[in-house]
Amino acid sequence: MLRGAAAVLRRAASSGGGGQGQGQGRRDSGSARPQPLEPSLLPFLVCPLSKRPLRYDEATNELVNEELGIAYPIIDGIPNMIPEAARMTQKKPPAPVGSEQP
Numbered sequence: 418m419l420r421g422a423a424a425v426l427r428r429a430a431s432s433g434g435g436g437q438g439q440g441q442g443r444r445d446s447g448s449a450r451p452q453p454l455e456p457s458l459l460p461f462l463v464c465p466l467s468k469r470p471l472r473y474d475e476a477t478n479e480l481v482n483e484e485l486g487i488a489y490p491i492i493d494g495i496p497n498m499i500p501e502a503a504r505m506t507q508k509k510p511p512a513p514v515g516s517e518q519p
Contacts, residue, residue, distance in 0.1 A: 451478045452494035464489075465498050481506060 454473055462471055464482040471480040471489070479488040480496050486507035490497050 451491070453478060454480070454491050454494060454496060458496075462496060462498070466500055479504075 453475065456473075459471070459473055462480060463469060464471055464485065464487075466487075467482060467485055469482060469484055471482055473479075474481050474488065477488065478491045480491065480498070481488045482503075486505060487500075487503040488506050489503050
């Protein structure tokens, strides 16, 4: 299964760029539409903090962890899953079950 994931990552990295040879950088970096996540990658991606599955939010082009209230950006089709790069999606994390106050 790991070989399949590596193949998907290679395919995702090589697609969409067009001319990525020597001396050819990203010409359309100012485009309004960001490159989305390759859908076949989603089953392999988990939150590095909670090790739980992530939800892809197409509107914001982010991978969202509902449980922790954080979202990881996707840049040029590549998820940036460094915890410091994530943004908070909620004001405060949900209260643990059983901690209700009378």
